[in-house]
């Protein structure tokens with residue numbers, strides 16, 4: 001909420017105000033049925049008992065405290081409403097849809113607040129005149145010369161008192177009708193509000209509370225759920241119709257406030273792809289609302305029943321990099337990545353429809369266990385000259401270094417693997433590799449919706465790990481890291497996975513790895529989405545840079561850490577064609593604001609994407625992209 005401070009405070013005040021004023025709304029309806037019900041006016045919160053002692057009425061005191069709180073929040077909510085109106089009508093932030101509905105809701109809230117003050121003020125100004133000194137407190141204040149009938153009653157209601165005092169003193173006879181008018185304005189506004197609420201985006205006032213409460217706060221990483229392919233009752237896999245989403249995902253749809261914070265940081269939208277996360281949620285919600293009458297009455301679904309190519313276009317779900325920037329920004333904890341993958345699963349597994357370039361990648365993963373079709377027998381070739389042990393289950397090393405497809409086959413990726421190996425060897429780490437027994441983790445297949453293929457690849461690796469007795473694993477690819485750490489436990493292996501940036505940072509700290517020459521070149525940090533946002537590892541690469549570069553030469557751009565922009569490779573996107581502006585080009589533009597000599601990364605896919613972008617911008621000779629191990 002508070003990442004955008006003014007908007008965050010405005011919403012928070014209105015929200016907290018609503019919580020406090022719910023009780024007041026209830027009281028208003030009580031007053032309607034029983035006008036005699038007068039809140040704290042009927043409470044003598046201090047009295048003198050028969051023997052002359054002072055008696056405190058606890059309920060009465062709580063009531064009075066509540067009245068003060070109520071007035072404080074009425075004041076704050078009025079300020080928040082005025083700011084919200086100013087923001088909508090004058091500032092007009094790009095991320096907001098400036099609908100009339102928003103203005104009507106704000107005016108209703110404003111009216112509810114103001115009518116409360118008028119009601120109190122009118123009532124105070126005619127009902128208390130001449131009542132006399134009714135409580136010991138009245139008497140004390142009278143003794144010190146602070147007595148005025150309006151002010152005295154204002155002990156319960158400061159805002160009402162102020163209003164009573166500014167009313168013309170001349171005609172008290174109109175005040176009962178003013179009180180009545182304020183009363184009816186107040187209750188009618190509440191009733192209109194309650195009718196509009198469930199039919200508009202303002203339903204989030206109700207749904208955001210359970211949605212946030214039931215949000216997944218313990219889960220780290222972008223963990224997707226496994227499909228039970230043995231379940232013969234299932235005719236489809238993934239999501240093709242809206243009712244196939246889990247109830248929590250449907251609650252998400254009803255919770256969107258349409259604030260557009262997700263849009264601001266979506267790398268796909270910012271590079272002109274046909275994906276706006278906000279619009280994605282709105283379109284799904286509208287589709288759900290359209291299907292709801294049929295679903296509730298168990299009738300045939302309304303036409304068209306399927307989501308894809310109707311409510312949502314195929315290109316929209318393929319544009320997502322699963323970077324999680326939208327989820328990081330969403331103030332009401334709406335999840336996106338899982339929905340995107342659910343829909344991709346529906347397309348791939350049920351409708352057998354996906355971009356044509358994925359056909360080859362899926363086939364290569366299936367037959368060679370890497371997305372580019374290199375023979376599996378060449379997987380260990382990169383390591384031939386490096387004197388690396390092969391994993392021996394009878395004589396295991398402390399760690400298994402899982403190299404990954406990029407590090408094994410891609411020419412640039414192999415250089416990163418070599419640097420990791422050299423750093424580990426220099427620090428005396430006891431490690432070995434699986435060589436040709438290693439296979440793809442399956443992460444790209446999973447993010448691209450081919451859960452069947454992922455299941456196959458993950459099961460095979462899990463079998464190897466179990467059979468070989470592997471426990472501690474070093475990876476330099478954040479996608480392998482995320483998969484092993486959060487997704488492989490479902491395949492019966494619980495690995496202790498460590499990313500090379502974390503291990504190398506520890507080794508430096510423990511003085512096991514010396515970094516002799518500090519560079520004065522300007523280095524800017526680029527966070528990978530799967531180490532950063534999805535796994536909250538931000539410090540390790542920065543700790544390494546502290547020991548390899550002078551502090552003043554290490555730079556951060558505004559979009560770093562939680563707000564770091566994706567390079568465009570995630571979610572299997574490195575296997576897909578990209579239309580329009582390239583995400584990596586936008587990212588390089590952001591990073592170039594720091595005028596770097598080197599861009600420091602901790603992901604081999606980020607290396608590829610950013611290097612390509614630098615070349616395309618003719619910056620390839622002046623700016624280098626280096627993995628953190630290469631910097632060491």
Ligand code: SF4
Pocket residue numbers: 262265266267268269275277319320321322323324325326327336337
């Ligand atoms: S995960 Fe990233 S690319 Fe996908 S919708 Fe969210 S912000 Fe956009």
Ligand code: SF4
Pocket residue numbers: 255256257258259260261262263277278281326329330331332333334
């Ligand atoms: S999904 Fe979240 S961030 Fe995006 S518009 Fe809806 S409430 Fe705002």
